[in-house]
Amino acid sequence: MTLFGYRLPAMSSLLLWALVWEIVGRLDLTFFVPPLSEVLVTLTAVIGTAPFLKALSETAQAFAAGVSAAVLIGIPVGILMGKSRLIDELLLPWVNMFLSAPLTALVPVLMVLFGFGMKSIIITTTLFAIWIIILNARAGVLQINRSLVEMARSYGANPFQAFYKIYFWAALPEILGGVRIGVIRAVKGVIIGQLLISIVGFGALFELYANNFLMAHFWAVLIVLFALAFSVSEILAYLERRVSYYAASR
Amino acid sequence: MVMPQIKEADVPDMPPQSDNAVVARGISKTYGSVEALRDLSLEFPRGQLTSLLGPSGCGKTTLLKIIAGLLKPNSGEIEVNGKPVKGPGPDRAFVFQDFALMPWANVLRNVAFGLELRGVATSEREAIAEKYIAEVGLAGFEKSYPHQLSGGMRQRVGLARALSVDADVLLMDEPFSAVDEQTRRKFQEDLLNLVQNENKTFIFVTHSIEEAVYVSDQIAILLPRPSRVSEIIRPTDLRHKNVDNIRRDPEYLDIVDSIWASLRSYVE
């Protein structure tokens, strides 16, 4: 949008919304919405405290472990599905099913099987992220330009060279796109896991603040969490754009 | 097999009977129940440009890919320099209709890719690539990426890649169909020079009658369902005329007209 001939940056309206929040908070309309300034003051106070850092590091660990597992398993499985018709036909219905299935319902199973701890949260995170990573890696391999493959063959590439000189790079934009969406889903997965298991990480912290009616604390942690999630997704989108310049010209 | 009828445009001025770089013998190819090629035989004289011309679906690209070793014929045999083709080999280089450039690699690496696959050392293969990049007129674009080039420039990269592996036979699959008309004319002129100066055999698939007559030493007309060679035309006389005047030469126009006359009933 432009204002007085000056182009406003895309996300600048968030500042306006922050102002609205502050005013609503000051008007004392509801106990649940303290003014933004109060939340920010609390934020600076909370951010260095031991419980917050503990929650953050626990969440980061579970998130990193879950995402790594999803990437390390998901990409090879997706590439295999793209290369082999039999594997594809055996796995695709299940991948599609789990992609849209409400995986939240599986968390209680994970809890009874793997206990009320990190292990269950990591698996939840992986389950949220892996399916879209598989599907995108598969799509990336399937869309590889046939003449690029023929080019490699006609200039004498062996299968190994064809894989690491052509297939991997040609599928890279899709693979990265899948990882980006997978990571966004993993953020949701790790939080849902922590909320349901609720004795670890931010789940425990939210429980603590909610039970003690510490609204400013609650919002402060929410802001940090949302900002982190948004930054992660923006960084990945930036990386994806760096390589996808060539996606259009294939 | 019906023997193709050979029209000699100029019998006394025929070039001395040269040997054949590529020979196709009794090639048949079916896709499922569709017969693409039936018992096709054709000879490609060394050092000359042979066009494969025909309506779409006549199997000309299939034949080219069989010669390249990318497809296996159901029966029949291809010989290159007297040796049967088992698969892709260093004696042939392919130029693709859609260029088939690696979008993540710059011009230099794309051109040197054939040599890279053969394990030629980096400095050596880059020196060779630079030479051919200059030869196709792209000097200064070594560090550019394909998406920064126009369609015509991209195909020059594809051509430089094919030249840099120094194969005897260049296989070109409608190489100029994805570039604009003016660029295409420039390409055709350059191709004539290339045929004269490089001692290579060119096999050229096209759907443009004018293009085939303009650039070819020998035109094989393929007719569809199933494909066979219906006619071989050698516009030998045209090759000795001034390039600038070919397009208004009565003989050129006659050949174009007669090819159209034999093809028109096959075009939907």
Place this chain on the structure above:
Amino acid sequence: MMRRSLWLKIVSAVVLFGAWQIAGMIPVSYAFPTFFESMAALIRMAGDGTLLTAYIETLRPLVVGVGISAFLGIGLGLWIGLSAKFDWLFSPIFIVMQAAPLAALIPLLVMAYGIGLTSKVFVVCIMAMPVIVLNTASAVRNTPASLKEMGRSFMASDTKIMLRIIIPAASPVIFSGLRLGVSAGFIGAILAELKITPTGVGDIITYSRSIADYPAMYAAIFSIILLAVLFLNFLERLEVYLFEGNVRGYASD
């Protein structure tokens, strides 16, 4: 070819359920019943009506929430897609919501609205709304310019261009946004029942876990996932049927 893919589907189902059965028979864990035990529990619960009552309870917030999200979401999305001002004002909120783990808001919603239906509907709404809004907005924004110009060249009014060109052209992507919204709504509905108060299917899951009736617990989870998948599959087929030849792909996930 149809037969082959059907066979492979059956084979892969047999392999998966067989693995479940064997893992249950070993057993890998005291809390891991076999496939047949779980199916027996499913049939028992379906037979005595437990499942039916539970689903009526579970689907209520889902239907209400998705309905509200669809109505508000498509409206907002159209508005955002058509007006640069509203795009600037509202888009960032939904972009952040799309990336953020909104489930973290649940404890707050419970404090504000209690543990009743309102909270659960809210959970479904915050999960389902962003994708509906963003898909609608980007579908409207990406209406092919040539189509709009065609309308203008035939002197259609703005309203007519909106009703006869923009909305029909955008409807496949809007519909797929709705489908993704329903998918997210299922997550919200189940999350609400597991986190806020155990009712419906969430109640069966929680209760049977507490009395260690694992076959019933697995059966309930199996049934809700099956229901969600079948329904989303139906929507996907409906989408293909309705917009055959008009598919432009999804704007976002």
